[in-house]
Amino acid sequence: MQESIEQYMQTVGQQARKASRVLASASTQAKNNALSAIYTALQNSESAILAANQIDMTKAHANNLDSALLDRLELTPTRFQGMLDGLKDVIGLADPIGQITDMAYRPSGIHLGKMRVPLGVVGMIYESRPNVTLEAASLALKSGNAIILRGGSEALESNKAIAEAVQHGLKVSGLPENSVQVINTSDRAAVGQLIALTEFVDVIIPRGGKGLIERITKDARIPVIKHLDGNCHVFVEAQADFNKALPIALNAKTHRYGVCxxxxxxxxxxxxxxxxxxxxxxxxxxxxxxxxxxxxxxxxLGSTVIAATEEDWYTEYLGPILAVKVVSGMDEAIDHINKYGSHHTDSIITENFSLARQFLACVDSSSVMINASTRFADGFEYGLGAEIGISTDKIHARGPVGLEGLTSQKWIVFGDGQIRQ
Amino acid sequence: MQESIEQYMQTVGQQARKASRVLASASTQAKNNALSAIYTALQNSESAILAANQIDMTKAHANNLDSALLDRLELTPTRFQGMLDGLKDVIGLADPIGQITDMAYRPSGIHLGKMRVPLGVVGMIYESRPNVTLEAASLALKSGNAIILRGGSEALESNKAIAEAVQHGLKVSGLPENSVQVINTSDRAAVGQLIALTEFVDVIIPRGGKGLIERITKDARIPVIKHLDGNCHVFVEAQADFNKALPIALNAKTHRYGVCxxxxxxxxxxxxxxxxxxxxxxxxxxxxxxxxxxxxxxxxLGSTVIAATEEDWYTEYLGPILAVKVVSGMDEAIDHINKYGSHHTDSIITENFSLARQFLACVDSSSVMINASTRFADGFEYGLGAEIGISTDKIHARGPVGLEGLTSQKWIVFGDGQIRQ
Structure with missing residues (x-):
């Protein structure tokens, strides 16, 4: 059985690579036509997809999954329409592929520039939420990438039903069906195989719990775009305007608790x-x-406040708990954020121009803000149209990752016979 | 002993991280002053450095190292001047740090953009050539990064002497001496430690033989910017102008043999x-x-031509040998390059506009050329000023890697109290 999973994943990888070669030079119109055909196919499959989701939900109830997970797993007609709306948004996004920038002559006479191209094949590993299946597939297609999707086992039937509609749309439009593949087994060995397919997969994007992401990062033989946690800070500086500081401090903590x-x-x-x-x-x-x-x-504040431990400064509560620290000024604030933070998003509230500049230069995070709520750090608010993940790494993509994070740039050289002297 | 190497590398890592915090907000002038002070310190240490190099050379002769390695190891007065000239070039390069791009208002009222920042700490692992020590150090400093240098054991004395001058220059200029550290032991365990310092090192750049790079890539817990080999192609298409094709085919093969x-x-x-x-x-x-x-x-061509085996299509000869294949046209050429090539640099010779465009879109390499010699693919010819490596990966940096490859972009948000609705 182990061997046959290996064989299966090799085949999936090969098919993805082959599809990616076609997608790399597919026109914007061809890709948009495919996304529109997928839209129609999904509309026509709504009842089948919701029925498949019900099978997953029944199993999940039987397995006593917790209510948060059940909530993420469930597809309602409203959520289904939300998925379709998201797909329409992706169709409307500008195609990043083929952009040529910085073309200029070099002294040798060659004409040098950069061209934006797809990464190739994306491997996506995620948990429970079946809407990620469509989100990830549509962003990959729009950016000319093939994608291999490995969702949570609890969402397998939902994901297979969505993938079937997606592949039907691809088929109708003439793009390779294998542009989007869903791993059709819940065998965990498939993940281990996927993250070692160095020949066929160019990047792995894990989304889910910290444990999952740490395991994948540790074992992957392929570059990983990931974010582990969001331990974000707001620093109320001495020259803060309280009319800004109070609403921001409230919003950044309480607008939603379970978000990074x-x-x-x-x-x-x-x-x-x-x-x-x-x-x-x-x-x-x-x-x-x-x-x-x-x-x-x-x-x-008095005795109502629990004493924070060293551990608290490192903790992402994802709930109605907040650590509070009084600092001696800018330097301590910056040191604290760089030491305990997760390099996700940090904001200073101040009216002082020079201190704002210092914070901007010295805080080593993927988003650094001045007089704004950390809650703005996401792909929609940043205008990326959609978000395939958030990266707290510095390599390749940083912060919210949209279409551009799924691309690379290659150098291009136009000549008329130049040789190196 | 093993434990003390671990301790030593932890200390080196901590010191580098600490220095990187200072470098991240150092002004362009402060960095250029430091590079100028290093220039002077190196001038003053020329005889000491050449003497240290003689110790390495004597050892290398005694150990019967081969002539190519001896040649790479040797520092002559002319080569020393070449190093200094390279340093002067780096001083003249534009500082990439602090560039802010794409600032625009979002519907929420936040003012969003991207700011170019250093990666933080670079770990450089390389073989024999001591001039790499200065090249890498100067590029790291200019881009606001601290660097940890691990050269070949055969060049240890030369590297230590160069590092001493560099650190003297740093000290004089007021930037942290630990901005540039040379691993002062030839114990191989140090490399294993360096590539696992996830907390202190942001990127590893290996330069050297394929074996070294493969080992490092396999074991590294930190992102690696690397290139394994340069199996480059020239495709003479049916509508090629022979007046371009012949000189390019000759130049690309014979201008220098041992280059990627x-x-x-x-x-x-x-x-x-x-x-x-x-x-x-x-x-x-x-x-x-x-x-x-x-x-x-x-x-x-007749019987003078040896039969190529399947292995030949994969081979980087780095010498006066060339594999030659007749193909049925564009599609076979592209398939051959994408299958057997190393995604480094590939060139088409053609006068046909549409075929040139097809080649550009479909060849999946870090440099794709039309009517030019593959020999142009390097940092100097591309105007990067200097080159810290060449990447055949698609993630982060691709092709020749100069200053910009040592940087990242963070999102910045300016507000006046915006909260998320």
Whole structure:
């Protein structure tokens, strides 16, 4: 059996590579036609896809999966329409492929520039949410990449039903059906195979729990675009305008709790802590946010505040808990963020121009903000149209990853017979 | 001992990370001042460095190292001046750090853009040539990165002497001495440690033999910018202008043999093979280039041509040997290049506009050329000023890697109190 999975994954890889060669030179119109055909195929398959999702849901209930997971797994007619709307958005996005930039003559006479091209084959590994299947497939196609999708085993029937409609659309439009392949087994060995297909897969994008992503990163033989966690900070500097600082501190923590761009630690300059903390604590109390503070915070806010441990500064709570630290100023704030943070998104609230510039230069995160809520760090708010993931790495893609993150640039040289002297 | 190497490498890593925080916000002038101080320090240390190199050379002779390696190891006064000239060039390069691009308002009112920042800490692993020590150090500094250098054990004394001058220059200029560190042991365990310092090192750049690079890539826990080999092609298409095709075919193969951008396989369209091959074979014969051909090539050129095996199509000869294949046209040429090539540099010779466009779109290589010699694929010819390596990967940097390859972009958001609705 082990051997046959190996064989199966090799075949999937080969087919993806072959499809990617066709996609690489497919015109924008051909790709958009395919996405439109997929749209129609999905519309026609709505009842079949929702029925398949019901099979997954029944199994999930039987297996006593927790309610958060059940919620992510479920496809309702409204969510289905949301998927279709997302697909329409991708059709409307500009095609990044073929963009030629920086063409200029070199002293040798060659005409040198860069051309944007697809990465080739994307391997996507994700958990539960079946709408990721369509999102990832549509972004891959639009950017001229083939994609191999490995969803969670609990969503297998939903994903297979979506993939069937996608492949039907591809077939109708004339692009290779193997441009989008869903791994049709829930055998875990398939993941191990996928992340070692160096010959056929150009990048792996894992989405899911930290444990999954750490395992994949450790074992992958292929570059991985990943984000492990979002331990985001807001620093209320001494010259902060409280009319900005208070709404931002509230929004960054409480707008949504379970998201990677939510604030997890609030830093406050000691010069304004005694004034700011009681005001912001009142807002958090209304939302029942638990505060865990440094000794100085406790001194100001009193015994309602739990003492923060060293561990708290590293923690992504993803819930109504916030760590609070009073700092001596800019340098301590920057050091704290660079040491304990996850290089995701960090914001300073200040009216001081020079300090804002310093924060911008020194904070080593994928998004650095001035007087704005960390919650803005996502692909839709950044205008990428859609987001295939968020990267906290510095290599290749950083921050929200949209179409451009699925592309590369190659050098192009036009000559009329130049040789090297 | 093993434990103390671990401890030593941890310390080196920590020091590099600390220095990188200072470098990240160092001004262009501060960095150029440091590079100028290094220039002066090197001038003042010329005799000490050449003496250290003599110690390495004596050891290398005693160890019977081969002549190519001895040649790469040796520093002469002329080569030393060449190193200094290279450093002056780096001082003259534009500073990529701090460039802000694409600033635009989003519907939410936030002002969003991207800012170019250093990667942080570069780990460089290379063999024999001591001039790489200065080249890599100066490029890292200019782009605001700290660097950890691990040269070949045969060049240890030379590298230490160069590093001493570099650190003296750093000290004089006020930038952290630990911005540039040379591993001061030839214990191989140091390499294993370096490529696993995930907390302190952001990217590994190996330069050297294929074996070294494969080992490092396999074991590294940190992203690697690498190129394994340069199996480059020139395709003489049926509508090629022989006045361009002949000089390019000659130049790409014979201008220099031991370089990664030399042509290793010549592809010729069957429609012009009988006319083109005898003419080009004559040129190669003058240079004593051995030809290994497909059956069709043998039929045209006769028994002087050795039969090429399947292995030949994969081979980077790095010497006066050339594989020659007659192909049925564009599709076969593209398939051959994408299958057997190393995605380094490939060139088509043709006067046909549409075929040139097809080649450009479909050949999956880091440099794709039309009517130019593959020998142009390097950092100097591309105007990067200098080159820290060449990448045949598609992730992050592709082709010749200069200053920009040592940088990343972070998202920046300017607001005046915006919160997410």
């Amino acid at each position: 761009n939510a604030m997890e630690t609030l830093l406050v300059d000691e010069k304004v802590a005694a004034e700011f903390l009681p005001q912001v604590a009142e807002l958090y109390a209304e939302k029942q946010v638990e505060l865990r503070g440094c000794p100085e915070t406790q001194k100001i | 951008n030399a042509m290793e396989t010549l592809l010729v369209d069957e429609k012009v093979a009988a006319e083109f091959l005898p003419q080009v074979a004559e040129l190669y014969a003058e240079k004593q280039v051995e030809l290994r051909g497909c059956p069709e090539t043998q039929k045209i």
